């Protein structure tokens with residue numbers, strides 16, 4: 001049982017007091033209404049908990065979250081292909097989990113573990129061969145393009161038994177509860193859904209038969225763990241997939257399970273692994289409205305009496321508080337909001353909600369890292385996933401004067417971090433506005449929330465009393481005047497155009513298009529070397545404005561450099577706007593309104609005719625404006641000099657922020 005943190009502010013004294021009310025989920029008393037939903041971190045190793053994973057969760061527990069539901073854990077040989085998953089099918093999981101749950105409980109946070117079987121939603125194996133995967137029937141999977149083997153009847157019973165045995169391990173590890181993942185098109189949803197379950201045994205056919213796998217799983221798990229621990233399920237009402245489960249049937253399923261009286265809560269989410277469209281909703285990106293799953297949760301809440309939990313793009317206390325006061329759900333899940341700001345709940349409790357570093361739904365360093373098998377992090381918060389490396393911020397022993405040149409995300413992060421360590425910090429920005437390339441990114445269609453990176457950092461600069469000098473360049477006189485101990489150069493990148501011959505067609509850089517600095521003709525060709533957000537975003541913007549757009553990418557797919565989950569949604573948008581997508585295209589030149597590309601594989605020409613404007617998304621180059629600082633002068637005391645972000649080598653906001661943070665941290 002959990003005790004609320006004795007230091008926390010009383011609910012009645014705070015603006016969003018209803019978020020801080022305790023709640024009982026079966027036998028577990030949770031200190032407040034915010035929970036951290038399960039999310040794969042890739043911080044475990046070989047199936048067991050590591051100190052990095054403990055430090056990650058302890059940071060969120062310390063930040064005041066009431067309940068952490070640990071990432072989906074594998075537990076049966078029919079699904080244990082990737083070492084990135086914790087494995088609750090072996091006793092070796094117990095010692096690490098025990099340490100983790102104790103570390104979190106010290107801060108008053110309850111910990112549950114999620115049991116996860118993906119069924120047919122598996123693409124890779126340990127050794128690179130195609131995995132042998134199991135599902136209720138051999139229905140091909142559209143997203144993973146795999147054909148599963150129908151699970152033999154005896155294996156179905158064995159898997160049910162394994163859920164119960166794995167749950168017992170979680171209880172032995174001192175967790176407060178167990179969640180069964182029955183959502184998002186994974187194994188249990190595959191049993192529930194007539195589109196993926198064509199079985200003729202007791203697990204297929206009628207509603208009762210399709211429900212049997214889930215019902216037996218929760219019943220046997222409850223028997224195994226007893227009444228002293230919480231048991232809940234995660235369920236999807238709207239899979240956002242044509243062949244997905246029907247929401248009315250899901251409500252019927254939950255009502256039937258409630259009558260069985262073995263479950264303590266129902267956690268609602270959207271999306272499915274089984275289709276590209278459904279997958280987008282498993283990690284809803286910034287183009288999807290905030291809190292959009294709350295109405296699904298409300299539908300379920302009207303039908304049942306047990307607590308209903310909800311998650312999905314909830315990143316502000318006001319939104320969370322409204323969901324509770326409108327009685328749409330009983331607890332609010334925040335996965336990415338706490339990845340971005342582990343101190344979210346403490347800030348609410350201290351009436352400092354404006355200090356929250358809101359997640360912007362970019363899916364870059366959290367989902368992006370996870371899906372490429374790297375430890376999760378956050379583009380705004382480089383400490384995430386690196387908690388052991390960067391522990392508590394300490395005031396520096398000696399106060400230094402730090403000059404930061406460049407007010408993009410890297411420079412701002414460096415300035416904030418240096419100020420947090422107690423240094424005197426001056427930030428010089430040449431433009432009238434802070435933000436750097438973020439100011440461009442936020443202008444792309446559906447990407448306005450990206451500007452949150454700047455908003456959050458500007459607030460942090462203000463709170464840390466950084467002296468910000470806008471419209472300011474730095475000269476040797478400036479350096480002599482302030483006599484800095486360190487200068488961090490974060491001047492970003494500048495554009496460059498490809499070195500090809502272009503005659504009779506206007507060639508403009510994508511950044512000018514975004515800033516509306518150039519008039520664009522009707523027929524546009526985008527030469528996309530970078531294959532990132534810019535090419536897709538500019539194509540989207542121009543197509544929405546009525547231009548005829550051809551996007552020629554230097555890769556096998558447009559947007560190849562960015563997480564698929566972001567790219568896929570964009571490609572769908574572009575195709576519905578009739579943007580022509582041509583791949584493997586290397587820009588070669590232009591003459592008489594014809595633009596020439598070379599196919600990168602077969603070398604053949606690709607010719608686009610009747611072109612009015614070519615938009616170039618070519619590699620930017622580091623801004624070398626301040627390279628003179630790095631030349632020894634002998635005239636002034638030589639400060640520590642560090643370049644960060646694109647000034648070092650053009651990359652993305654994530655690396656700029658990480659570099660800026662590390663540079664300032666190194667000054668301690």
Ligand SMILES: Cc1cc2nc3c(=O)[nH]c(=O)nc-3n(C[C@H](O)[C@H](O)[C@H](O)COP(=O)(O)O)c2cc1C
Pocket residue numbers: 037038039040041071072114116181234269282283284311312313314333334335336337366367370376
């Ligand atoms: C990196 C990452 C991994 C995830 N892994 C899981 C998982 O193992 N099990 C699960 O039920 N949901 C998983 N999710 C989905 C989250 O629990 C949550 O439903 C989703 O991120 C939407 O909530 P949010 O907007 O608060 O982030 C994952 C999400 C992220 C960002």
Ligand code: SF4
Pocket residue numbers: 336337339340358359360361362363364365366367377378379380381
């Ligand atoms: S990387 Fe983006 S989506 Fe992920 S937590 Fe950070 S801000 Fe949110």
